[in-house]
Amino acid sequence: MVRWEPDAQGRLRLAAVALFAENGYEQTTVAQIAARAGVTERTFFRYFADKREVLFPGGHDLETFLAGHVAAAPPSATPLTAIAGALEAAAAAFFTAEHQVMSRQRHLVISSSPDLQERELLKLASFAAAFAAALRERGVSEPGASLVAESGVAVFKTAFARWVADDARQGLAGIIEETLAELKAVVCAS
Amino acid sequence: MVRWEPDAQGRLRLAAVALFAENGYEQTTVAQIAARAGVTERTFFRYFADKREVLFPGGHDLETFLAGHVAAAPPSATPLTAIAGALEAAAAAFFTAEHQVMSRQRHLVISSSPDLQERELLKLASFAAAFAAALRERGVSEPGASLVAESGVAVFKTAFARWVADDARQGLAGIIEETLAELKAVVCAS
Numbered sequence: 001m002v003r004w005e006p007d008a009q010g011r012l013r014l015a016a017v018a019l020f021a022e023n024g025y026e027q028t029t030v031a032q033i034a035a036r037a038g039v040t041e042r043t044f045f046r047y048f049a050d051k052r053e054v055l056f057p058g059g060h061d062l063e064t065f066l067a068g069h070v071a072a073a074p075p076s077a078t079p080l081t082a083i084a085g086a087l088e089a090a091a092a093a094f095f096t097a098e099h100q101v102m103s104r105q106r107h108l109v110i111s112s113s114p115d116l117q118e119r120e121l122l123k124l125a126s127f128a129a130a131f132a133a134a135l136r137e138r139g140v141s142e143p144g145a146s147l148v149a150e151s152g153v154a155v156f157k158t159a160f161a162r163w164v165a166d167d168a169r170q171g172l173a174g175i176i177e178e179t180l181a182e183l184k185a186v187v188c189a190s
Numbered sequence: 191m192v193r194w195e196p197d198a199q200g201r202l203r204l205a206a207v208a209l210f211a212e213n214g215y216e217q218t219t220v221a222q223i224a225a226r227a228g229v230t231e232r233t234f235f236r237y238f239a240d241k242r243e244v245l246f247p248g249g250h251d252l253e254t255f256l257a258g259h260v261a262a263a264p265p266s267a268t269p270l271t272a273i274a275g276a277l278e279a280a281a282a283a284f285f286t287a288e289h290q291v292m293s294r295q296r297h298l299v300i301s302s303s304p305d306l307q308e309r310e311l312l313k314l315a316s317f318a319a320a321f322a323a324a325l326r327e328r329g330v331s332e333p334g335a336s337l338v339a340e341s342g343v344a345v346f347k348t349a350f351a352r353w354v355a356d357d358a359r360q361g362l363a364g365i366i367e368e369t370l371a372e373l374k375a376v377v378c379a380s
Binding site: 077078080114117118119122123140143144146147148150151154155157158159160168179182183184185186187188189 | 309336
């Protein structure tokens with residue numbers, strides 16, 4: 001059998017997002033996801049605790065990546081510049097053009113369910129907490145560290161929504177940069 | 191019987207938050223909440239769909255209040271100033287010194303449970319969406335409207351956490367004003 005994706009976990013994610021987009025999140029069963037991915041249900045549960053978690057993998061990896069980039073920013077970087085650098089690095093590493101279709105499907109599925117939105121918001125809140133902790137390590141005091149961390153996550157969320165809606169005209173890193181300039185324009189004008 | 195609170199709904203909220211703080215959210219039953227409030231379980235379910243909802247009442251009222259204040263801000267107000275005014279008005283109307291102990295207990299209960307945190311984040315996200323819609327009505331374009339709305343909610347969240355931790359030395363409106371100045375300092379320095 002020729003595998004069209006390197007790993008069972010990746011196949012399960014793609015299968016799940018495609019089935020959710022086709023038939024709805026509520027209507028899709030783990031059995032259907034496993035069948036489409038060509039694995040057993042038992043294999044599904046080796047990777048994911050439940051149907052919801054298949055939409056939220058690797059959150060911890062991304063969080064570690066983001067916090068690590070903030071920590072590694074040059075000492076001269078301002079808090080917002082350090083966060084912007086981390087977000088743009090994540091865009092280049094995790095959200096390239098080839099991820100865009102799947103990211104869009106996932107975004108639509110999550111938008112369709114308050115339960116999934118809550119889970120997504122919790123993930124974003126944990127990114128903000130990780131950013132704030134990394135900034136405090138750099139000597140940024142509170143509440144400034146938390147505020148700039150939350151603003152950075154707002155930039156990411158807004159830029160991500162534009163990216164998945166955009167038919168890949170522009171890369172996510174460029175949209176993040178533009179969105180950041182927009183944040184500064186609107187906050188600093190006041 | 192002398193009622194120590196004007197309404198059953200308010201008594202149920204106070205009873206629930208006190209029991210959650212004493213015994214833990216998971217360990218507390220609706221029957222216990224109703225008994226402490228001096229009403230039947232049936233009365234509980236007349237006001238709240240389930241145990242979780244008793245912690246999240248009036249969210250829609252507050253959302254309408256906030257959006258209404260943004261809409262009513264003077265035409266010269268910048269987006270951030272309009273949001274700041276709405277938050278400070280909400281502080282004065284909903285979060286006075288006498289609400290502080292209950293707000294603190296509620297805050298601690300929510301912090302103890304990812305499920306409750308998710309619900310709280312969804313409520314805050316709906317405030318951000320209401321702010322963004324009210325700003326678009328004022329002619330603010332996207333993504334600026336969403337970004338400043340999210341930043342305003344970040345200010346509220348951060349200020350609220352400081353307020354409940356603060357033993358009421360300072361009113362919430364004053365903390366919001368300080369937190370807003372901090373946001374501008376850290377975003378605009380970059």
